[in-house]
Amino acid sequence: MTIELRDVVREYRIGGQLVRALDRISLRLSGGQFVSIVGPSGAGKSTLLHLLGALDSPDTGSITFDGTEIGRLGDEQASEFRRHRVGFVFQFFNLLPTLSAWENVAVPRLLDGSRLQGAKRDAMGLLERVGLGDRIDHRPAELSGGQLQRVAIARALLMGPSLILADEPTGNLDSATGASILRLLSEVAHEGGRDRMVVMVTHDRDAAAATDREIGLQDGRVGSDRCDRNGRAAAAR
Numbered sequence: 001m002t003i004e005l006r007d008v009v010r011e012y013r014i015g016g017q018l019v020r021a022l023d024r025i026s027l028r029l030s031g032g033q034f035v036s037i038v039g040p041s042g043a044g045k046s047t048l049l050h051l052l053g054a055l056d057s058p059d060t061g062s063i064t065f066d067g068t069e070i071g072r073l074g075d076e077q078a079s080e081f082r083r084h085r086v087g088f089v090f091q092f093f094n095l096l097p098t099l100s101a102w103e104n105v106a107v108p109r110l111l112d113g114s115r116l117q118g119a120k121r122d123a124m125g126l127l128e129r130v131g132l133g134d135r136i137d138h139r140p141a142e143l144s145g146g147q148l149q150r151v152a153i154a155r156a157l158l159m160g161p162s163l164i165l166a167d168e169p170t171g172n173l174d175s176a177t178g179a180s181i182l183r184l185l186s187e188v189a190h191e192g193g194r195d196r197m198v199v200m201v202t203h204d205r206d207a208a209a210a211t212d213r214e215i216g217l218q219d220g221r222v223g224s225d226r227c228d229r230n231g232r233a234a235a236a237r
């Protein structure tokens with residue numbers, strides 16, 4: 001898979017003030033990679049992540065996902081794209097407090113009209129996969145921060161997405177727990193061959209250093225772009 005951004009601009013107008021959150025971003029992202037986006041607060045990291053996940057659209061410029069323009073989808077097409085192609089992981093987990101771990105993981109499939117038994121079986125398989133096979137009936141309040149993030153990652157994987165987007169997934173975890181979540185995201189990024197990609201926003205230098213490619217944003221522009229030792233990202237550009 002390939003995601004290509006060309007001259008992407010996203011501006012916000014609040015009152016009389018115009019903020020250019022993304023200022024002519026051009027990037028090519030390739031499947032099989034764990035990519036991090038770093039940069040100071042307000043640099044446009046979350047804005048970029050939202051555009052990649054079709055949660056938001058650019059004002060000008062184009063974003064293609066395997067050749068298909070995703071920057072100008074209607075609401076229904078955008079939600080269809082998100083449901084089937086994208087998994088989201090957030091800093092504060094965003095789990096439903098009254099549901100058990102497996103129910104939280106199964107939610108996307110239940111919303112899609114699938115049968116309960118199949119959804120439950122797949123949710124339990126994914127909880128095994130993230131190391132929580134013995135916590136399937138626990139509610140969020142009965143799980144640790146690292147376990148909550150594993151449940152959220154399992155939920156993000158349920159629909160078999162090619163793109164996993166994570167905004168500060170380790171921001172709320174201690175460093176050892178954060179490191180285990182990074183290892184899991186790295187495995188997830190690499191297990192789908194070139195059909196899977198994980199893009200993570202992070203403030204943590206060590207977390208970014210563990211990824212294959214580190215894109216630095218500064219005032220809405222790409223200020224730096226480090227690729228791994230194998231030059232995989234470099235070769236793909």
Ligand SMILES: Nc1ncnc2c1ncn2[C@@H]1O[C@H](COP(=O)(O)OP(=O)(O)OP(=O)(O)O)[C@@H](O)[C@H]1O
Nearest residue numbers: 012013014019021040041042043044045046047048
């Ligand atoms: N919904 C919005 N309305 C108006 N301005 C916004 C909105 N969202 C973001 N911005 C502005 O766009 C710029 C980029 O914001 P963004 O949230 O992408 O930054 P960020 O790099 O994720 O920062 P942080 O590290 O603090 O999360 C900021 O100047 C912000 O104030």
Ligand SMILES: [Mg+2]
Nearest residue numbers: 045046047201
């Ligand atoms: Mg942000």
